[in-house]
Amino acid sequence: MPPAYDEDADFDYQDEVPEFPDEAALDDYMNDEEYNLMSEVFPRAKQELVDYQGWDDLKVKLAIFDHDFDLNEAMVKLKRSLKKKKTEEALPKVSALEQLARKRASDAKKASNITPDAPAAPSRLNMLSSLRRKDDSRLPKPSLASRLASLQSRKITDSAQQASKTENSSSRILSSSVRTQPESAEIVQASQNSLMSRLSKLRNAKIQESSSLNPVANIPVKSKVKEVPKNSIAKPKSLSFEEFLLTYNVQELSENFAEKDCDLEITKVILKRDHEQTCETLRLKRKHDEVFSVYYPDTNNAAVKKQAVANFQKQSPDEVILEAQKKAFEEVEKASKGVEKITLDNSQPGNKDGEQTEETPDDDDKPFVKEPVIRTHNRATVPTMPKKPVDLHAFLSQKKPHLSFVVLGHVDAGKSTLMGRLLYDVGAVDNKLIRKLKRESELIGKSSFHLAWVMDQTTEERNRGVTVDICTSDFETKNATFTIVDAPGHRDFVPNAIAGVSQVDVAVLSIDCSTDAFESGFNLDGQTKEHTLLARSLGVRHIVVAMNKMDSVDWYEGRFMDIKSELLTFLLDVGIKEDQVSWVPCSGLSGEGVYEKEYPIGQTWYKGPSLVKCLEQVTESLHTKGYKEITEAPFVFSTLDVVQGNKNNEVILSGKVESGCIQGGETITIFPSEQSVLVDQILVGNNQTPVAAAVEGDFVSLKLRNAFYEDIQSGDLAAIVGYDIGSAQEFSAQILTFKLDRPLLPGTSFMFFRGSCEQPARIKKLISVMDKGDPTKIIKKKVRHLGSNSAALVEIELVEKKRRIPMLTIGQNKHLGRIVLRKEGKTIAGGVIKSLDL
């Protein structure tokens, strides 16, 4: 049994960012690009928060992450939720001016206590202050103003280079600059207050000058400084500019000092700080936007807008791939349509009478040949009586019980040989035919296949050595009559196997017991498991395991037991009960264990019945329906084969009586064409012997009169007049999924099989998931996807609206209400139809 598919392990449908228990978790969550950005922004954020309390690293990182690494935004948000530290500077009730006054007073006091002989060590303030003096010989560096000017000009040059780079880079980066331009303006605006706006004029003047000159050496700093009127200096003389700014942030400066009181150099320092901060923020933001954002032309610049629009009109790499994939699928579809058409075209109807209700498929849809058009006819409403009514009581009591069984198994498991042997041994095939087949097979060097050829009748099957189509053969023993359906073992013909399995009550599972053969048929892509799942899904009531080719392992009991134990585990896992399985060692080639041929002397450990005897026993145990049940049920027939008769409008339908009974002279309606036809004769067996009646379970041929051959296909259903069979395009089904490579989602497409009908279909809706052991127990109602090994109620929609499939629910018929879903060459689910949306 495949392990249950863990729905939630593989598929995380949550789009939200998860909760992070700690900093490490957040770091792990970020991709490389985000992590690098965080490493750049985070230290700056921490610096900004030195005056605040109540934060930790995780909180700060989360704020940055939540604001897409926009430091300004993150800080604004974070600071709102934090408290300022209660430092002297931060005391809310003391104004900046008052603090300044206090500080000056205390400085003055300290200065008065210092004696001239013992000069106090110069305070840091004084040192810095003295460093600024122009005539100070210890000052080799340019003044703060000149340093600022040089810095600004460097930044400007950088920005100019950056801008030109941006313009020449890819369309995406161009778009990035498009987007960030207005934002940069906003950021600058936001970070500048009334003081800043005035000072920006000064900065602009500086930018103009410095961009034309060597930023450091050539600027005549003093003269430049002189251009700005130096008003009274409000800054305490004892404070350096740096210290002054450390004491007061930009906001406080702008609020508490009149513009005229501002020292030019204070302004410059503010400018410097502000400019650096702005440049850094912009750089980070641009970097982030390039990586993560989708850009839109939100500028009034027509050229940029045009460029951005042009960029977006090009195909993205994803679109290129999707387009290529789409084309590839179209090619495949086109090719497969052609193949489909070649076979379907054989059954093209002629222009006969009858009302045509189907549209002619348009040429775009079907480029090669037209779909067969199934016409709808006027159906009869009044039943007709049997020509020569039979006493059904007497008929049923004389009739031997009948059993139909399918032969399943991996390719080359010896199915055809086994059935050939069986037919030969029970006398259904005469010696003459066997000799002829032996001669023919020897001629092409395949003498061991002569028994298989009893079943594999077409030239293709004989040449390839594999069964392609399903073929049926009848035989009879003393106690029962049988119909064998030989299904192909090759995986390419599983749809044919489905058609075969859906017709029968019992499956004979042929296992190749020769060395390593069981293992290759059972493991991986072997057909043994898939066939067993089909048998289980399609309502097979008993499985007889033919442990075949035992001659090749000298009837070794150990081999038999090993295979039995492994296979039984699987059968139990898929829901088959132990008493629904029988085990028979045999050899199709030599005949031991098939019918009456004794086992060789070496085989002493198996005392059970031969394969045929075992089938007789099973027939008896399943044959439980009596006269009342059979006669009261509506006659329903499923078609396996359609042959045109010799007479005009004569058609022979071969198939199985699914319920009820029929006699010659009665009228039936065939669906979906809804033509009502008279049953002229009922024929059974390999020799097509006429019989008076056919009852549930019988494989018969119905010779019909007044039938339109071209409107009948294999898979059609027929019923007694008055019983309606619909052709739904949508229906609800209870399915059991097998091992899935991918979960089933609404919209998942697959091939739908009902009997020998197949059509592309998709999941329309997942309604609920139920307990596998008890389908009445609903486990989950809101279902987003369906994993392996789950039982669920789903809505299925057939894709090809023009090809109608007649259907019955499981409540109406235990066999015909069963379905199989396959995808990419694998059986993915089996199920039953619960209700039809007619």
Ligand SMILES: Nc1nc2c(ncn2[C@@H]2O[C@H](COP(=O)(O)OP(=O)(O)OP(=O)(O)O)[C@@H](O)[C@H]2O)c(=O)[nH]1
């Ligand atoms: N030793 C031995 N060989 C067997 C036996 N039965 C079949 N074979 C050989 O196995 C090969 C395949 O036999 P088939 O009967 O064609 O197998 P199959 O399962 O019908 O094959 P498909 O129809 O292709 O799935 C042939 O060469 C047979 O001669 C058997 O009982 N013993």
